[in-house]
Amino acid sequence: MGEEVVTQTPPSPAGSGRRAHPWFAKYYSRVSVAMDRGGLAQYRRRLLEGLSGEVAEIGPGNGLNFRHYPVEVTRLVAVEPEPTLRAKARQAADEVARSTGSSGNIKIEVIGGVAERMPLADASCDAVVVSLVLCSVPDQQAALDEVRRVLRPGGEFRFMEHVRSQGRAAAWGQRVLDATVWPLLGAGCHCSRETGAAVSAAGFEISALSRFRFPPRLYLPDPTASHVLGLARKPA
């Protein structure tokens, strides 16, 4: 990625939606820490294990993935559009730098930008990572096209996303929520997207895809409980 990272926030592309969601940012910063304590952190570790080289993360939020990157990752550019979350991601990056000290290899840079138009050069990344982001991007296909553009041939795309349920009734409920209140409540989040299929349709070769439920035990219906954890490659 080197010199070619554009560090300013590019103009908002058509359809990229409103960027500042301060209430959601405050809410998510708390709830995400509780989710990690409740078991989501183990999936973050699985998402990132084995990565190396120069990596881009899209929509890092408050930066909860940062501490889980392997030492073989030398550089991470994290592209976050929401200003409050971007500030929190920068704090998380500083904490990782402090805690690893001189033993740490990874250099984390948090910049503004959106998935649909990433401020990164073509074929500049060994890997791209998203977690709980493709549910929220206004244009999922444009975001996936951008992932392909910035990955080098053979580069890895790692994703962990909540997706459409495999149960017909639950999927119907998710579609109703998506057409009504859910995107308004969750800063553009959708609960019925079929993200694994969208990754394949965007021309990636999927080499691993596992499904999991989180939270694992439900006392009330949760439209975002169905998740996928995937590893895909840009064809060489």
Ligand SMILES: C[S@@+](CC[C@H](N)C(=O)[O-])C[C@H]1O[C@@H](n2cnc3c(N)ncnc32)[C@H](O)[C@@H]1O
């Ligand atoms: C639910 S949070 C997930 C945060 C983090 N990835 C995690 O795993 O905890 C959704 C994130 O997607 C980001 N996001 C939403 N729309 C985006 C877009 N068009 N481009 C890049 N990031 C976006 C939000 O700003 C937020 O940081």
